[in-house]
Amino acid sequence: MSTVLIIVLIVVVVIAVAAAVVFLGPGRGRVGGGKSLKSRFGPEYDRVLARHQGDTKAAEQELGERVKRYGDFRPRELSREQHESYVALWAGVQEQFVDSPPKAVAEAHGLVSRVALERGYPQGEQEQMDALSVHHGKHLDGFRRVGRAARGEGGTEEMREALVEARELFEALVTDRVGHGSGHSTGHDEHGSHRPRPTGRPTKAKGSGV
Numbered sequence: 001m002s003t004v005l006i007i008v009l010i011v012v013v014v015i016a017v018a019a020a021v022v023f024l025g026p027g028r029g030r031v032g033g034g035k036s037l038k039s040r041f042g043p044e045y046d047r048v049l050a051r052h053q054g055d056t057k058a059a060e061q062e063l064g065e066r067v068k069r070y071g072d073f074r075p076r077e078l079s080r081e082q083h084e085s086y087v088a089l090w091a092g093v094q095e096q097f098v099d100s101p102p103k104a105v106a107e108a109h110g111l112v113s114r115v116a117l118e119r120g121y122p123q124g125e126q127e128q129m130d131a132l133s134v135h136h137g138k139h140l141d142g143f144r145r146v147g148r149a150a151r152g153e154g155g156t157e158e159m160r161e162a163l164v165e166a167r168e169l170f171e172a173l174v175t176d177r178v179g180h181g182s183g184h185s186t187g188h189d190e191h192g193s194h195r196p197r198p199t200g201r202p203t204k205a206k207g208s209g210v
Contacts, residue, residue: 037060040134041063045063074120090170108163108166116173132169142162142167145161148162
């Protein structure tokens with residue numbers, strides 16, 4: 001083989017390798033790790049890391065599996081009617097907090113789960129949490145907190161804070177991809193600017209002293 005041909009082959013290989021590096025980039029060609037996963041999952045990343053006792057590899061493997069399983073999931077559209085109905089239900093939950101905080105947080109937890117099901121998220125509690133963590137990881141902690149509050153953990157102030165945090169996930173679920181019709185999906189990805197009517201912060205319960 002001539003020297004010229006060898007040089008040409010070497011140049012071709014170098015160009016191919018360089019192109020692959022540019023195309024894939026750091027963290028591409030795989031689920032992503034480190035900063036990529038931490039950015040996507042937010043507080044959920046830290047929670048999983050703590051559960052794995054600081055084992056970064058194990059935590060990122062678990063989170064990576066969630067991305068592989070649910071990363072391509074696309075939620076169903078809510079109709080305008082469904083959107084407005086759910087927003088009204090949430091406002092009712094916040095009003096109920098005044099007289100019965102435990103009942104209000106229980107209904108809030110059930111309502112968020114119900115909306116998630118309506119959007120097409122899995123039904124099982126753990127499966128639903130895993131799927132939600134992939135798409136709403138930064139808001140999931142509030143949902144967990146309101147779930148604990150619904151089981152009677154914490155006092156009135158903790159319940160109020162949990163309800164406020166859970167509202168962030170609720171609003172994300174009812175606002176994203178709201179359609180115009182009365183059915184579930186129109187087949188179009190419409191990203192309307194309609195936002196839930198302001199529901200405010202839950203009023204402190206009577207006699208709570210907070």
